[in-house]
Amino acid sequence: MKSSISILTRLAVLVLVGLVMVSAVEAADRDKLLSEPGVYGTFAAFSLDADWGKQDQVVRIAQLTVLKGVVEQHREKLAIDVYLLRGLSDHADLLFRIHATELRETQQFLLDLQGSLFGKHLTSSAIFSGLTKKANYVPGMPDNLKAELKISSEPGPNPYVIVIPIRKDADWWSLPKEQRAAMMQEHTEASLPYSKTVMRKLYHATGLDDLDFITYFETSRLEDFQSLILALEKVKEFRYNRRFGHPTLLGTVRSLDEIIEVLAQ
Numbered sequence: 388m389k390s391s392i393s394i395l396t397r398l399a400v401l402v403l404v405g406l407v408m409v410s411a412v413e414a415a416d417r418d419k420l421l422s423e424p425g426v427y428g429t430f431a432a433f434s435l436d437a438d439w440g441k442q443d444q445v446v447r448i449a450q451l452t453v454l455k456g457v458v459e460q461h462r463e464k465l466a467i468d469v470y471l472l473r474g475l476s477d478h479a480d481l482l483f484r485i486h487a488t489e490l491r492e493t494q495q496f497l498l499d500l501q502g503s504l505f506g507k508h509l510t511s512s513a514i515f516s517g518l519t520k521k522a523n524y525v526p527g528m529p530d531n532l533k534a535e536l537k538i539s540s541e542p543g544p545n546p547y548v549i550v551i552p553i554r555k556d557a558d559w560w561s562l563p564k565e566q567r568a569a570m571m572q573e574h575t576e577a578s579l580p581y582s583k584t585v586m587r588k589l590y591h592a593t594g595l596d597d598l599d600f601i602t603y604f605e606t607s608r609l610e611d612f613q614s615l616i617l618a619l620e621k622v623k624e625f626r627y628n629r630r631f632g633h634p635t636l637l638g639t640v641r642s643l644d645e646i647i648e649v650l651a652q
């Protein structure tokens with residue numbers, strides 16, 4: 388009992404320190420970074436080393452305060468989201484999604500993170516970067532599909548995150564645009580039944596990574612997500628995927644304070 392009170396007190400101090408820092412640093416225009424084309428999205432997954440859990444809780448809390456400080460320090464220019472993969476993914480424990488108008492700002496954040504006392508316990512397990520772009524194929528789709536695509540997903544929290552990197556083969560890229568457009572229309576028709584419960588975001592990675600796309604999803608219904616993938620596997624366009632996943636990252640959407648609380652235990 389005594390120790391749980393002291394954990395709560397320490398966490399309260401952490402939150403206060405965080406709040407002071409947030410008010411001192413003006414946050415980036417998060418809505419713009421998350422919705423506009425021409426924004427870089429980086430996904431950085433890390434594992435915690437075995438020494439992390441062996442440290443005294445007071446030391447861990449001090450290092451988590453450093454983590455909070457590094458994130459807050461960069462919120463002025465970046466939109467930073469954190470996810471807990473531990474327990475659901477064997478690839479990594481933590482995932483950061485960073486949106487920036489300049490990729491070098493993301494690099495500075497990751498350098499500061501990895502160079503910090505907390506970062507000394509992190510091993511990088513995957514990093515990929517892509518760019519948000521205006522839709523390629525949607526403008527040429529029939530009006531009914533365009534209208535359906537505009538219907539937003541059901542309100543409410545989406546606790547699960549899935550990130551799947553994709554690379555298409557050379558045959559795909561050498562097809563005439565009309566043929567690709569027809570297959571993307573088929574892809575859209577097959578996926579639309581799931582768009583109410585699966586929120587998606589697409590990043591173009593060709594030339595920036597060994598990938599063509601990073602696909603990002605949030606949902607509260609993993610069973611819908613699974614049916615969606617099965618539906619897409621039947622579509623012709625899917626046959627042009629040369630890499631799908633490897634890794635597929637599955638985790639939960641968390642606030643930084645929630646991550647800190649979990650890692651402080």
Ligand code: HEM
Pocket residue numbers: 521522523524525526536551553571574575578579581582585586587589600602615616619
């Ligand atoms: C909620 C369900 C989904 C809907 C409504 C949907 C719809 C769309 C639409 C309309 C596009 C064309 C964007 C453009 O005009 O440039 C697109 C592209 C794409 N989608 Fe989906 N999608 C869904 C789920 C998925 C899933 C589950 C995956 C794979 C994991 C996926 C992978 C892709 C990829 C890689 C592209 C880019 C293809 C290219 O430009 O060659 N989508 N999607």
